Amino acid sequence: MSATTPDRAGFAARAFENRDLDGLHHAAAPDLPGILPVPKERGRITGFIYRHPTIFVGGLLVGLMIAIAIFAPYLDTRDPTALAPARRTREPSALYWFGTDMLGRDVYSRVMYGSRVSLMVGFSVAFCASILGTFIGLIAGFVRQIDAVVMRVMDGLMSIPPILLAIALMALTRASVQNVIVAISIAEFPRVSRLVRGVVLSLREQPYVEAAIASGTRVPVIIWKHILPNTLAPLMVQATFICASAMITEATLSFIGAGTPPIIPSWGNIMAEGRALWQVKPYIVFFPAIFLSITVLAVNLLGDGLRDALDPRLAKRL
Amino acid sequence: MIAERPLLEVNALKKHFPIHGGLLGQVTGNVYAVDGVTFDIRRGETLSLVGESGCGKSTVGKAILRLFKLTDGEVYLDGERIDNMLASKLRMMRKRVQVVFQDPFSSLNPRMKVRDILAEPLINFGMAHGRRDLTARVEALMDKVRLPRDAINRFPHEFSGGQRQRIGIARALAPGADLIICDEAVSALDVSVKAQIINLLADLQDELGLALLFISHDLATVEHLTHRVAVMYLGKIVELADRRTLFAESHHPYTRALLSAVPVPDPTAKRQRIILKGDVPSPINPPSGCRFHTRCPFVFDRCRSEEPVLRPVSNGHLSACHLDEVPGGQVLPTAA
Structure with a gap:
């Protein structure tokens, strides 16, 4: 008592x-x-943190990265592409927080600006792949005649490792951030279409959808009002995971020189340029790698937290 | 016959679900969910469709609602054939037949407010003129099912099971239907709530002259609100009679077994229980002859080879059993 x-x-x-x-x-x-x-x-906010610590931590870190990307010019950075051969390969110091690379560019500024590419690619791919995947998934789920054909094509796309597919697509086009986004979206959207198709097939059998049909609701309205809103939760979770994997794919593409063009600093190509000096000047690779890891971890934490919050059956509760 | 045509006529309704198997997904068999069911419902009448799980009673309901295409048979609503009606024409026809489902939790879209759930059929059938009229109609529906008007801005999860079922009934009432199919509408509710919902349905029937097709596995529930009862077994109707006849002088051994399973609120009552052996046979491979012969306590040779037809045994009382033809038919023990 x-x-x-x-x-x-x-x-x-x-x-x-x-x-x-x-x-x-x-x-x-x-x-x-x-x-x-x-x-x-507990208050509302502390209660939320207590119930969903992963959403909180993930959201906080993602928010921090977004702030860095937006406010990169104001974070005591200099021109990330300015060459200064006289000051090349300086160790991290009060003047050059993360040191300088072999062309004398400030690694700190490059990492800050590089976040723009990673976040842009991550969010854009998550968005594009979700839209395209949802569209294909809805068609496959509703038009049963073409379902088998569409899904076999998706299976075919999924059987190619996304990084290989993206490299192949990049080889067909010119290196640019837009093309990277398109290439990774094509590699990622089959997963979304698979998920959406599955959700649509289960929602179609829901009594409330049958009741809507019996109430004379037309198919487009059923999709818009009954199917899509209930697809949103799993879709959001999937989108965060796609966002994280797109960031890694972008960095990988840039690292091997098939992604973001070298004039735009991205974490992938900063690491690629630092690779040759890895044994003597490890910080050039180290800092972008740390930022990439933290961002991917944050997005994944956010996705995990959302999944647990939106689907209580999956939540691991003690 | 010049008698008034029934509201709903179902004639030799069949629904077989193909089973896909093998490497290429070819059809390897059929589930004979409903295999030739004939009945009718008059205006303002309640017909109950009872039977064990898997006997096809829900499939009959969904077939009438045209949630899928029939394999065979005809469905007439007010003399108009609806089973092969074109989708565009059918949409307006749907106004007249509505449905209340079993599960009050999955039958309401969790992301829609009650207002929008009830407004949907009104908008679909162009029954509201302007926002204010729509709200007024939605509120009138809430009154009809005895729910507070101010609850229309809430989401379904804020209601209890019984209240949610009332919302489901209100949705079915919205387009002014003549026939409401209650697919196990009270089975998921606990006893006191069940009684309230049954009373509500009975009141609404009196008020609005609704016809009800009441699909249930529970004869005790059905007894309180039905006019006639059709008993289904493995996709076929085995006995159809008005309530009094069915509960007092049922002919078919399956009906008797069902009746003997109804609990009697008297611990001292001595009853003869008919305990059926085994489970319902698979509807993929229904037994030859009478479908009930594998479990019937009174089975004889003819049942295994010849399928009994549903034939009248007295006025308005149909039964499908070979025993009905045996002179002095009632060789069965009385269930009283």
Whole structure:
């Protein structure tokens, strides 16, 4: 009884009175508050952090990265492409926080600006792949005649490793951030279409969809009002994972020289340029790698948290 | 016959679901979910369709709603054939037949407010003129199902099971239907709520002259609100009679077995229970002859080879059993 808040004790006392009236359960009543967990009083925000720590941490880090990308020019950076051969390969110092590379460019500025490419590619790919995948998935789920054909094509696309598919697509076009986004989106969207098709097939059988059909609702309205809103939760979760994997794919493409053109700093090509000096000047690779890891981890944490919050069946609760 | 045509006529309805198997997904068999069912429902009447799980009773309901295409048979609504109606024409026809589902949790879209759920059929059938009229109609529907008007801005998860079922009923009432198919509409509710919903349905029937097709596995529930009862077994109707006749003088051994399973609220009552052996046979491979012969306590040779037809045993009482032809028919023990 000692751990109870006043409110709870009052409740227990009332419960005890009631039990007195009907003359039952005398022995069990005083133990009751001890058995039940005592809910802690929490504010809205602290309560949210307590329930969904991964969303909070992931969201905070993603927010930080977005802020860095937006405010890169104001974060005490200099021109990330300015060459200064006289000051090349300086160690990190108060003047050059992350040192300089072999062409004398400031690694700190390049990493800050490089976040723009990573985030842009990650979010754009997540968006494009979700839209395209949702469209294909809806068609496959609703038009049963072409379902088998469409899904076999998707299976075919999924059987090619995304990085190889992206390299092949980049080889067909000129290196630019837009082309990187298109290439990675094509590599990623089959997964979304598979997910959406599955969700659509299960939602189609839901009584509320059947009731809507029986109420004379037309197919486009059923898709818009009944199917899509209920697809959103798994779609958002999938989108975060695609975002994270797109960032890695972009960095990989840039690292092997098939992605972002060298004039635009991206974490991938900063690492690629630092690779030759890795043994003597490891910081050139180290800093972009740290930022990439943190960002991918943050997006994945956010996705994990969203999945647990949106689908309680998957949540691992103690 | 110049008698008034029934509201709904179902004639030799069949629904077979193909089973796809093998490497190329070819059809390897059929589930004979509904295999020749004939009945009709008059205006303002309640017909109950009872039977075990998997006997095809829900499939009958969904077939009438045209949620899928029929394999064979005809469905007439008010004399107009609806089973092969074109989709465009069918949409307006849907106004007249509505449905209430079993599960009050999955039958309402969790992301729509009650207002939008009830407004959907009204908008679809162009029954509201302007926003204010729409709200007024939605509120009137809430009144009809005895829910507070101010609840229309809430989401379904904020309601209890019984309240949600009321919302489902309100949605079915929205287009002013003549026939409501209640697909196990009270089976998921606990006893007291079940009684409330049944009373509500009965009141609404009196008020609005609704016809109800009440699909249920529970004879005890059905007894309180039905006019006639059709008993289904493995995709076929085995007995059809008005309530009084069916509960007092049922002919078919399956109906008797079902009736003997209805609990009687009297611990001292001595009853003869008919306990059926085994499970319902698979509808993929239904037994030859009478489909009930594998479990029937009164089975004889003819049942295994020849399928009994549904034939009248008295006025308005149909039964499909070879025993009905045996002179002095009632060789069965009485279930009383």
